[in-house]
Amino acid sequence: MTLGRNLCFLMAGVVLLAVIPLIFVTGTEFPGADGLAEEAIFALRPGFEPWASLPWEPPGGETESMLFVLQAALGAGFLGYYFGLRRGEAGKK
Amino acid sequence: MFLRWLLLLFILLLPRPVYAMHIMEGFLPLGWAVFWTLVSLPFVVGGVWSVSKKVAQHPELKMLLAVSGAFAFVLSALKIPSVTGSSSHPTGVGLGAILFGPLAMSVIGSIVLFFQAILLAHGGLTTLGANIFAMAVVGPFAAYGVHRISLKLRLPGGYAVFLAASVGSLLTYVATSWQLALAFPAETGGVAVSLAKFLGIFAVTQIPLALSEGLLTVIVFNFLLAYSGKELAALKLSGLRGRVGSDLGA
Numbered sequence: 001m002t003l004g005r006n007l008c009f010l011m012a013g014v015v016l017l018a019v020i021p022l023i024f025v026t027g028t029e030f031p032g033a034d035g036l037a038e039e040a041i042f043a044l045r046p047g048f049e050p051w052a053s054l055p056w057e058p059p060g061g062e063t064e065s066m067l068f069v070l071q072a073a074l075g076a077g078f079l080g081y082y083f084g085l086r087r088g089e090a091g092k093k
Numbered sequence: 094m095f096l097r098w099l100l101l102l103f104i105l106l107l108p109r110p111v112y113a114m115h116i117m118e119g120f121l122p123l124g125w126a127v128f129w130t131l132v133s134l135p136f137v138v139g140g141v142w143s144v145s146k147k148v149a150q151h152p153e154l155k156m157l158l159a160v161s162g163a164f165a166f167v168l169s170a171l172k173i174p175s176v177t178g179s180s181s182h183p184t185g186v187g188l189g190a191i192l193f194g195p196l197a198m199s200v201i202g203s204i205v206l207f208f209q210a211i212l213l214a215h216g217g218l219t220t221l222g223a224n225i226f227a228m229a230v231v232g233p234f235a236a237y238g239v240h241r242i243s244l245k246l247r248l249p250g251g252y253a254v255f256l257a258a259s260v261g262s263l264l265t266y267v268a269t270s271w272q273l274a275l276a277f278p279a280e281t282g283g284v285a286v287s288l289a290k291f292l293g294i295f296a297v298t299q300i301p302l303a304l305s306e307g308l309l310t311v312i313v314f315n316f317l318l319a320y321s322g323k324e325l326a327a328l329k330l331s332g333l334r335g336r337v338g339s340d341l342g343a
Binding site for chain 1: 114116117118119120122123156159160162163164165166167168169170171172173174175176177179180181208209210212213214217218219266273277279280287290291294295298299301302305308309311313315316319321
């Protein structure tokens with residue numbers, strides 16, 4: 001199998017794994033697992049209060065998602081740069 | 094009056110930021126927070142030593158080390174819906190653990206977790222030690238171990254990478270479940286009941302994500318095998334090339 005074909009085949013698997021729950025599991029907003037863990041802790045220990053808080057939190061969902069996108073973009077940008085560089089080097093020989 | 098109620102309703106309905114995964118700030122009792130910090134510390138220190146030794150021997154590996162970090166950055170930013178009707182994110186530490194060994198990922202994983210706690214309010218500082226132990230110790234060591242065993246069993250290289258990254262991702266969240274169960278044993282039934290509860294939240298959700306992480310790690314590994322032969326040779330991993338011939342490999 002060529003590299004490109006292999007990539008398509010494996011990416012299709014990744015996409016399917018994310019899309020299948022979206023199609024077949026309905027009636028949920030897919031909340032984060034840690035939010036659910038928070039609820040579980042409150043159920044186990046009624047009256048539990050987190051005893052520390054972070055110095056800074058994003059003011060809202062929009063800023064938070066911007067920062068998450070930034071994190072992914074920085075990582076993906078570097079991966080693209082690295083493989084572009086290596087591929088270019090391989091092509092020159 | 095009506096306006097005030099409307100305003101209240103508006104505030105209540107405002108989407109609350111939904112964070113994902115790692116143990117949230119302030120949620121681990123002080124004793125456990127200190128305990129996990131002390132447990133994780135030697136791994137991070139050993140990791141710094143291991144990374145600086147490797148980079149001193151092979152300065153050309155710096156870029157590949159950055160690739161391992163970038164991969165963990167991308168993957169831990171992707172919150173993916175799962176069959177349980179909730180979301181979680183992969184860890185991305187399996188790739189670096191296979192390439193540089195588990196201790197190197199204790200450092201890189203810690204950097205990712207610190208960044209997420211400070212800038213994204215995702216995870217926390219008092220829970221940083223516990224989260225490092227789950228994502229940057231258990232995950233990488235599991236991935237590294239599974240990779241070694243798979244190759245010993247003569248599995249094709251692609252499958253070895255897939256299994257290593259998947260198991261590492263899944264066991265990270267099994268560790269998180271254990272940490273919360275130990276800190277919050279149920280009044281009746283104790284740790285076992287809590288563990289079942291937290292495993293249901295974290296580990297079951299992680300199963301399809303762990304498979305995704307395995308596939309994504311194989312994708313990057315195939316690119317490395319195709320274009321980064323020199324670096325893999327410096328890491329003494331180039332012998333894998335021949336074995337990655339079947340299905341999952343290139």
